[in-house]
Amino acid sequence: MRNVTLVIALGGNALLREGETGTYEEQLTHVGETAARLARVVQAGFRRILVTHGNGPQVGNLLLQNELAAASVPPNPLDGCVAQSQGGMGYMIQQGLAEAFRRAGVRRPVATVVTQVVVDPADPAFGNPTKPVGRFYTEAEACRLMGARGWRMKEDAGRGWRRLVPSPAPLEIVEVDVLRRLIESGTVVVGVGGGGIPVVRGPDRSLSGIECVVDKDLATALAARQLGAHVLVILTGVPKVCVDFGRPTQRALERVSVAELRSLHAAGHFAAGSMGPKVEAALEFLRPLPVGSREGREVLITEPGRVEEALAGRDGTHVVA
Amino acid sequence: MRNVTLVIALGGNALLREGETGTYEEQLTHVGETAARLARVVQAGFRRILVTHGNGPQVGNLLLQNELAAASVPPNPLDGCVAQSQGGMGYMIQQGLAEAFRRAGVRRPVATVVTQVVVDPADPAFGNPTKPVGRFYTEAEACRLMGARGWRMKEDAGRGWRRLVPSPAPLEIVEVDVLRRLIESGTVVVGVGGGGIPVVRGPDRSLSGIECVVDKDLATALAARQLGAHVLVILTGVPKVCVDFGRPTQRALERVSVAELRSLHAAGHFAAGSMGPKVEAALEFLRPLPVGSREGREVLITEPGRVEEALAGRDGTHVVA
Numbered sequence: 001m002r003n004v005t006l007v008i009a010l011g012g013n014a015l016l017r018e019g020e021t022g023t024y025e026e027q028l029t030h031v032g033e034t035a036a037r038l039a040r041v042v043q044a045g046f047r048r049i050l051v052t053h054g055n056g057p058q059v060g061n062l063l064l065q066n067e068l069a070a071a072s073v074p075p076n077p078l079d080g081c082v083a084q085s086q087g088g089m090g091y092m093i094q095q096g097l098a099e100a101f102r103r104a105g106v107r108r109p110v111a112t113v114v115t116q117v118v119v120d121p122a123d124p125a126f127g128n129p130t131k132p133v134g135r136f137y138t139e140a141e142a143c144r145l146m147g148a149r150g151w152r153m154k155e156d157a158g159r160g161w162r163r164l165v166p167s168p169a170p171l172e173i174v175e176v177d178v179l180r181r182l183i184e185s186g187t188v189v190v191g192v193g194g195g196g197i198p199v200v201r202g203p204d205r206s207l208s209g210i211e212c213v214v215d216k217d218l219a220t221a222l223a224a225r226q227l228g229a230h231v232l233v234i235l236t237g238v239p240k241v242c243v244d245f246g247r248p249t250q251r252a253l254e255r256v257s258v259a260e261l262r263s264l265h266a267a268g269h270f271a272a273g274s275m276g277p278k279v280e281a282a283l284e285f286l287r288p289l290p291v292g293s294r295e296g297r298e299v300l301i302t303e304p305g306r307v308e309e310a311l312a313g314r315d316g317t318h319v320v321a
Numbered sequence: 322m323r324n325v326t327l328v329i330a331l332g333g334n335a336l337l338r339e340g341e342t343g344t345y346e347e348q349l350t351h352v353g354e355t356a357a358r359l360a361r362v363v364q365a366g367f368r369r370i371l372v373t374h375g376n377g378p379q380v381g382n383l384l385l386q387n388e389l390a391a392a393s394v395p396p397n398p399l400d401g402c403v404a405q406s407q408g409g410m411g412y413m414i415q416q417g418l419a420e421a422f423r424r425a426g427v428r429r430p431v432a433t434v435v436t437q438v439v440v441d442p443a444d445p446a447f448g449n450p451t452k453p454v455g456r457f458y459t460e461a462e463a464c465r466l467m468g469a470r471g472w473r474m475k476e477d478a479g480r481g482w483r484r485l486v487p488s489p490a491p492l493e494i495v496e497v498d499v500l501r502r503l504i505e506s507g508t509v510v511v512g513v514g515g516g517g518i519p520v521v522r523g524p525d526r527s528l529s530g531i532e533c534v535v536d537k538d539l540a541t542a543l544a545a546r547q548l549g550a551h552v553l554v555i556l557t558g559v560p561k562v563c564v565d566f567g568r569p570t571q572r573a574l575e576r577v578s579v580a581e582l583r584s585l586h587a588a589g590h591f592a593a594g595s596m597g598p599k600v601e602a603a604l605e606f607l608r609p610l611p612v613g614s615r616e617g618r619e620v621l622i623t624e625p626g627r628v629e630e631a632l633a634g635r636d637g638t639h640v641v642a
Binding site: 021022023024061062064065066068069072073074075076077079080081083084085086087088090091092094095098099102109111112113114116135174175177178181185187190197199204205206207208209 | 345386398411432437518527
């Protein structure tokens with residue numbers, strides 16, 4: 001397994017859980033739990049590892065802090081907030097991993113790389129913002145913000161109004177060569193945080209930030225493709241992907257082909273904003289490679305506590321090409 | 322010059338200037354100016370480069386945002402804010418450098434590495450906090466905060482009260498091997514931002530964050546020593562280091578030995594919080610190395626617009642071992 005490259009996407013709940021206030025100490029505790037699981041993966045012999053992570057609650061907190069302090073501190077754009085969240089969360093995850101490695105007797109450097117992801121300014125997502133970010137507003141506040149800042153906003157299931165931002169498709173991980181070099185040297189790398197910092201290329205190929213967010217599972221799948229990874233592991237809150245989720249006919253998937261998963265997705269089994277993006281990320285990673293082919297690529301979807309068993313083929317949902 | 326390792330410390334004014342409101346656009350403009358200077362250094366043939374930077378105004382803004390939003394968002398500790406500033410500033414600097422390289426026709430990867438720096442919890446600095454951070458408070462607010470949060474605070478030259486935090490000596494750059502590997506592969510690395518994220522080692526060698534800040538010039542000097550760098554470049558707001566600064570007898574230093582600089586510093590020529598820490602960083606970098614020796618190590622202190630001439634030996638202050 002020394003030459004197998006693993007890309008592991010941590011779900012949002014690797015750091016913050018529903019119903020918690022989200023203190024720094026709570027986040028450190030969750031990071032520690034997740035890191036202990038990943039230490040076992042390294043102990044099992046996997047050497048080349050990229051760890052990615054979501055940042056929804058954290059970037060929401062940064063946006064809210066920016067807003068509440070706007071009279072005193074000029075606010076940062078969304079791409080700047082994503083960059084800050086990569087630093088803040090990368091620090092917590094790299095420290096947690098290093099500590100878990102130390103306890104497990106694993107000697108392995110860990111580093112966080114600030115990662116940009118290129119999107120297309122002509123992506124149709126920019127005409128149709130769908131991703132809710134930041135806090136809930138009253139209808140009156142929402143009306144004012146839509147007028148004053150040109151935000152798109154939407155009422156969210158009786159909980160209030162939220163800002164919607166575009167979620168375009170990721171096209172290119174800017175720092176992929178740096179990630180590859182470190183991973184191949186045996187460094188466990190934390191990168192592509194929050195789906196990457198969204199940037200666009202100008203006609204002269206210059207990069208600049210743009211206000212949107214990239215789905216972290218899709219960005220992770222792109223990174224995994226660009227890195228030539230063998231296994232993409234998507235960690236989430238359930239042990240296996242289910243069809244007929246929440247119904248008496250619910251059935252967990254253990255081994256599923258790309259064709260089968262695609263038809264189940266088309267039949268509406270996987271909810272948007274929940275299992276849907278993970279399934280799409282799995283299908284994206286397993287698309288045929290443009291040149292050559294790498295046998296045995298697969299995607300695992302499971303919860304953090306089962307990752308070791310899943311990698312051994314005994315748990316989780318396995319999607320195979 | 323291909324095998325010469327340069328470590329370049331950007332001063333705080335590389336991103337934010339006195340008297341500006343500090344908008345994101347202002348910061349991007351300054352980054353672009355500084356990056357264009359550094360592109361010329363790469364064009365001049367230097368291949369191995371670490372760029373470090375201060376974060377005083379930016380971490381002050383983050384602390385203020387945390388405070389003003391504290392009723393809605395649990396505040397981050399100071400080490401978490403430094404980590405966020407590394408992500409946010411690293412993103413701006415790496416994007417600015419990549420753009421300057423592109424314009425100059427230089428092909429070179431750029432990456433930001435989140436960097437921790439170990440300090441000693443028994444450092445006398447923890448008993449004597451000296452570094453002002455964050456905003457100014459009224460005397461009444463300061464009294465309340467000193468009681469409620471146990472902050473040390475000090476009245477600052479009639480402008481109000483500010484929180485003082487410890488500024489202990491940096492002992493070890495945790496990610497130095499990762500920095501070295503990337504630098505040696507030709508990646509221009511942004512790291513050790515804001516002097517590094519301060520951490521302490523427990524008796525079991527586990528790392529955890531601690532509320533303090535590390536002087537960015539001293540942390541940069543340590544990184545340069547650990548990396549075996551040949552030249553430490555400290556960029557600041559003046560072309561050369563001066564003795565009798567601001568007096569009729571003012572004299573700029575062009576070439577100065579360690580012994581001479583040390584005696585000028587002892588005579589009080591270099592102000593604390595201004596040129597003092599840069600001189601101390603220069604002396605620290607040029608201390609004899611524990612094993613072996615590297616001939617020709619030197620420190621350059623100058624302003625960004627003169628860095629190319631200074632590296633060619635025609636400008637700036639050169640401190641030689």
